[in-house]
Amino acid sequence: MENVIEIQNVKKSYRKKGAKEKVEAVKGVSLTVKKGEIVGLLGPNGAGKTTLIKMMCGLLIPNEGTILINGINIRQKRLQAMEHISVVLEGNRNLYWRLTVKENLEYFAGNRGHSKKQIQEKMEHLIDRFNLREKENEMVNALSRGMQQKVAVAVALIANTDVIFLDEPTLGLDLETSYEIRTLLKEIVEEEQKTIIISTHDMPVVQEVCERVVIVNHGNIVADDRVENLLQLFESKAYLFTLNATLTKQQISFLETHFVTSISQNDVGQTLLEVNIQQSEDFYRIIDLLAKEQIPIEKIDRTTVDFEEVFMKIVKGGYSHEMAKSV
């Protein structure tokens, strides 16, 4: 499949207000995205996600490196590249609040050179698809945050571009609206065959919508893999031992020193020992230790992980790029 986005060794540094030294927001990132891929861009606050998205959208010029959108160098032919990109930026920064839903859709499509006639059918479809029919003639400032976000996504879709960037599409939404947006995104992905890059902190969005995830931390890509691979990688190494005893301080200290563990007690006084096994020998070492200390084992479960845990482990450093490639 052809590459829609190709980023090579992109770097960006800023000088913060009042600071003498520059902050390196993105430190030599390389990335390719194929046509039709849905990529989740994750990372803690200040990791460089928004900087990366803005560079891919041509809103920010990198210090070094190249960004190609459908083979077009965004630095050299920015406007030509814009034909292929639309974006929903974080927050409420995408719409005119004193224009109605329909007026916003028409306006932003017109700014891309589309006539009302050209977009009419698509606009009607999007209004129905996003359940905006009752609100189509209402001004955006009268809509709820969730409705506004739906209009912003509809505005990005009406542009009919190959690539859509969504920066925190569910930020600040209640659970119900967040679920609705997620469902809509999934439907769009199935229907429209677009390449979508979603920057988010909302792990259900990643797990339900994205097929690939890129995790950025301190301006570098620290993980780039399919969502199921990352889940599998951590799932296969995490075990929960339920022990019918209370551990001594020495035993806890030994386990914490030699294994990545979390130790807690459940309601019935059992000890829950969660262990991340790096090598299979470790599993036998723990069994041997428990046997030697005569600690009765009630049961051993392989723990299920959600993407939030995977993300936290990766960001905290319990993962290397090479590990993913070996899976």
Added chain:
Amino acid sequence: MKWLNLFKVNIKREVILLKRYLPNTISMILTFYIIFLGMFFGIQVVGDPGSAEMNTQYVIVNYIFWYLSMAVMAGIGWTVQNEVTLGTLEQIYMSPLGAWRIFLARIISSTVVEMITMTIMLFVSMLTAGTWLNIDIIAILPILILMIVSMLGVSFMIAGAAVIFKQIGSFLQISQFIFAGLTFVPLSTAPFLEFAPIVKGVDMVRQIMIFDYSWTDFTVVDYSSLILNAILYFALGIFVFFRCERVAMEKGVLGQH
């Protein structure tokens, strides 16, 4: 065709917002008229009675062009600042037709609206003062268009500064007095201002409206100077705007408020 669609939606947007902010528009026109009344009665009360009519005519022409220059030359700067406040500036920059074309479309549509307002105000002012100026459309229109082109250049320069610095409201307020200087000072008093934007044009329009000149009363040099001025300022304005855009994109301040 794409440009035409861009122009159409931006004109439509201006008209919609003009209607939705109608009280604001009406209060602006009323303020304009009240200030004119202040100046008119000032001339009647403290001015030389012998030159009162001539002074009133000067005031009407100068004041009308001051109003137009404020609207056009500061127009794109205000637009950029409003877009930043609304948070939509980055979306404007996602247009494959270029942000400058969107701003140009907006300023052209708002200028058309301002010119209609200006014409109404001109007649209201003449009616109030009981003095009639020579409204020779054939002679005035080409000069007015060339003046507006040079004003657009200045507007793009100011907009460029707004793209980088954002909060330029104070500068725009102060710039009103610079524009007043450009429209009120006659070219005969300050000939070096011929190279400044709009001064030559306003001077020529003054000759037509107050001294009944026709288009044939001006020389080729007059028209050439006006054309050159318009081309130069417009080209310089676009160049400065593009440079400022680039600086803002390099510094990462495009959408920052």
